[in-house]
Amino acid sequence: MDFDETDYIQQIKKLLNDLDNKDQRIFKIKFSNAFRKPLDIETRFLVNKYKVIKFSDLYNKRIDYATNSIQSKRYFYTNFIFNLAGLIPSIGTYISLITLVTDFSQYQVTQSDFRHLRKTLNFLPKPAKKYHKLRNLVLIPNIEQLSLEEKLYLSFVIRLIEEKYLSQTAILIIEPIDNVTDITIANKGIVYKFDLNNYTQILHDKKIYSLTHVSRVVLNSIGIDYIDKVNQILNGEKTEDSYEAVMTQIIREMIENSKPQNSDDLKRFITLCSFLFESFTINDISEAVNLEKNPLNCGLDDAMKTNIICKEKHIQKYLFLEEKIRQYFQDSSYIFEANLYTNIYNYLQKTYPKNYADIALLSGVLLSDENEILSNYLIAFYQEDMTMPGYKLNAIRSYIKKSNDFEIILRLHDAYSEEPQNLMNYREDCLKLLSHIDGSGLNNFAKAAAISYPARVLYEIHSDFAELEAVEETYLKYINKIVDFASVDTRIYKYVLDYISFTTAIENNSTITTVVQRLVTLLNTIEPAEVTSGQYVKFMRMGNAVYPSDPKQALMMTQKAFNSKQKPIEQALSGINYGVSLCLNARYREAVEILSNNDLRTDVINTISADNNLLLAQYFNGKFDAYKTLTGYTRLLKIIKKVDNSDAIIVKNNYLALCIVLEKKKNSQLEQSIVKSADNYHIFFYQINLLTEAFLQHDLARFEKIKNAITVPKLLIGYKSFINKRNDFLATNFDKNMTYPELDNSLYNWSITNYPDKSMLFYSHPIILGCIERWFE
Incomplete structure (x- = not known):
């Protein structure tokens, strides 16, 4: 449903007030960026009418409901009583629900998901015949911010709402109009569009404004609040009718209206801030300013007076009012000394070595070396593909896709995740990618990341043994180049785990056995707090691989993985491996108890x-x-x-x-x-x-x-x-x-x-x- 009436505020209010009068419970608002601020303001009033749950909270709290059945007999009896009372799905109903949602989405469902939703959103063990009074509203302020993992979970919740298992719940998705929605949630529910391109006139602060192409482009960069200023500029006789000219004049006036001691210094200061991450600290600013040899007669307070930079809520971090304004300064004609860009990049990489996506995206702004930029993008994709916000993932995938030699990585990654039954079809892609890695200009971390994709596919399709040995030889060459046994760099954790997994396919090689033993010893020296919980749990659940000759030591590791508090899917993987450890130690009764848990069966x-x-x-x-x-x-x-x-x-x-x-x-x-x-x-x-x-x-x-x-x-x-x-x-x-x-x-x-x-x-x-x-x- 498109809106082209003049009074956009009244349109937004009417839409939000009528949510519970609809036959649908999935609502999507696609908006031009000009309307971001008024949408944000109006959605805050929804708490007066509904129990509003932020989707991020709903997603993050799943872990609190992941139950470890071996740890609590009380849980077994509680579950039994709830089943009798019909408060959670019976096993048969549960399996039917698993089939229902997995036919629709790739989210790997566990029984703990239903426990969580019963508590949070009044999940019903049997679907209602019709929607009940709307009480719960799940709010997604900007779907671009969701990671791939979160989007898969969203498609699962949408399915339950559509089938009326969540009959008192609706979802409101707010999405930029130019965002490409995932296919699983693209055409769901009622879609409302607030597209500035549909307006020829618009009411703002009781004034009617006419809109031109340029004014729409500018307002979509800086927000509808600037419509009066844009109108004044475009009506001026001496102003070129172009986006760049209008933006330049608006930025200049924002700076001048703050009455700085030196406008040029303030512009340079703000430009330096644009070379930092989207969200940055006072220390980051100080470092960037110190790297600029020419003194600046201004500071953060001056920049905030312009409203170009603002403080984030509740934390001591700062960001640009609009991302388009940040990009404007990044593209500014103001030129610094060449080494300043490299020095800021080196500072960010040293200070935030695990902000892989942020480093990759900024390297395209600060660096000129195409190989180093591509290396950063490949490393970010390898390390954070499932956890980075969607808009960053899209940007990183788009950049990699432009590479003639390494876009194959995307195909292998997607095939391994989505087409495990068809991996044999990708053998030639694996060999082609392997032929590019050695002679490329990528750095060693990127090469180690790149080789992991063909390695895991060839492993799964039980490739020719000589072929696997050749892959291992190349793989080990780059592992050796990134691993320093004298000074541990925790970034190597995932690389080493993937390499160790691959070596289980290589037989009768004492050299590899020695290398793996050294790497396992190295990983044991890294404190769990120094790596992500997922990486640490993965290491623990690999106990049977890293200690094949010591089933008791392997059992200690896999048990530690299983007993850790983690995401449901990681809990499932750990449970499978822990069950194996129990079998290898002939503790079959306990293995039956663990492996009978349906939470382990998250996919085929x-x-x-x-x-x-x-x-x-x-x-x-x-x-x-x-x-x-x-x-x-x-x-x-x-x-x-x-x-x-x-x-x-x-x-x-x-x-x-x-x-x-x-x-x-x-x-x-x-x-x-x-x-x-x-x-x-x-x-x-x-x-x-x-x-x-x-x-x-x-x-x-x-x-x-x-x-x-x-x-x-x-x-x-x-x-x-x-x-x-x-x-x-x-x-x-x-x-x-x-x-x-x-x-x-x-x-x-x-x-x-x-x-x-x-x-x-x-x-x-x-x-x-x-x-x-x-x-x-």
Whole structure:
């Protein structure tokens, strides 16, 4: 709905007063920037009519409702009572809701999300037949400020409102008119437009003004409050009818009206401030002023008198009244000495090394080296793609997209996030990108970031082993260049974690093992407070990867990750890996408890991981017999048809292992797909179980052939001695013609006798089932 009436204030008031009279509950106001201030003022009065919840608060408080089921039996009983009373979804309803929202958005839903919304927005376990009286209003003052993570959550909440699970709630989205909305929320609800281009005349402060093209452009830069000044300038006989001329005169008058001692000094001071981040401190200003060799006879107080710079609410930071004014000063014809720009850039990078997006965006203003600018953009995308505000992400993606050699990064990133079932289609893109990295002019941090994208895709599609080794060699070269063991730079944390994850695909390389051990030791010296909580939790949940020979140490790490307070998706990933640690320590009952939590099943990949691990825990715990376990794996086989990655091979191996237990005819196509596409790790599981099959079938020639072919993979190197002795035990007892239960009992007794600490129980069964973990996310 477009508005072209003269009195825009009355239009805004009428719109906001009528929200509860609509059949829709999703409202969007698209506005020209000229109307930003009046919109902001009028929306403040909404608290007089509704319970207004800022979307940022709704999003950030989700973590308070993420429940760790192993920590609290009280939670279990409370949940049980609430289910009986119908206050939260039953498991069946919950799964239906998961399907409902994941069909619509990519947000990874957990049960804690529903607990949060029940408390905050009166979430209903069953949808209402019609909307109830509007009580709650979720307000998004500017959707451009939302990160990708936040937008995914927004699409989830919108879906629940549309389906009337939140029947007393509406969402009001305020969005710049030229913003490109994500497809999942683009066409939802009622859209109102306050587009200055639709006005030929406008009422402001009881005066009617005629609008021209230039006046609209200027007002969209500085706000409708300046319409009188713009009108005066454009009516002057000597003023050129251009945006630049009008802006120049307005800025000049804003400065002169503040009556500075020296107008030129004040303009230089404000220009220096424009070279800082969007939000800057007094210290930042002092540093910039000190770098300017020519003395300035003015300061921050003088700049604030012009209303060009203002103080942020509640914090000691400052910003430009309008971003367009900041850009005007950045593009100013005033030229400083060449080294000043570089010095300000160096100061910002040294003082705020982890403000990756801000540094990238400013480097395009302050630097002339295209390689260094592109490096900053790639680093920002690597470090903050999910967490930076949308308008910054759009700017960074747009810049990278212009690069002929490195726009491939965007395709690989999007494919890994959105098309895990189609990653095989991107192998050539991986190889093409790898061929560009070495010879490029990027800095070493950017090269290490760039290589991570093809590395993770090639890892998932279980690429050729020689190919993976070549990638690892290049990867390690740049890791070595950015890691200083004598002086730890915490920026390397994510790089090192991704590299360690990738090396799990490389077999029988003692050099890599030594490097990884040194890197793990280095990460252990970094205090958790020095990195983001997400990075620290990721390191902790990688316990089984970084301590493959020490299941107890690995368990301590993954348990610490699981017990930490974190975002729901990170909690899910940690729960999956912690469940694996419990299995590897033969604590199956606890593993079943953890892996039964539906909060772990946030998407198809995590569902496969959690279900696979739960099935094997239930089987080894005796809760499921072989028939019931095989039925579970039959269901998983249907799911993995859509996901052709290393996880699928583990599921296939486990399915075939259960067929051996039940003496069922195996699927030859499954066997061929494992042999054809698997690496040494997956081949090991396939062969170790075939060894048991040959034992049970009393086929000595086949048994000896398989036994001699088995190679213990790197990830299981800590169990190599035990596995070799286990296989020797089978050879020694080959002539006893044991049944499967007899063999299972004999292996258990042998293991307990020789390893009384029970550290080897997981690998003491006749069949060995593979676990699935989440490391790269």
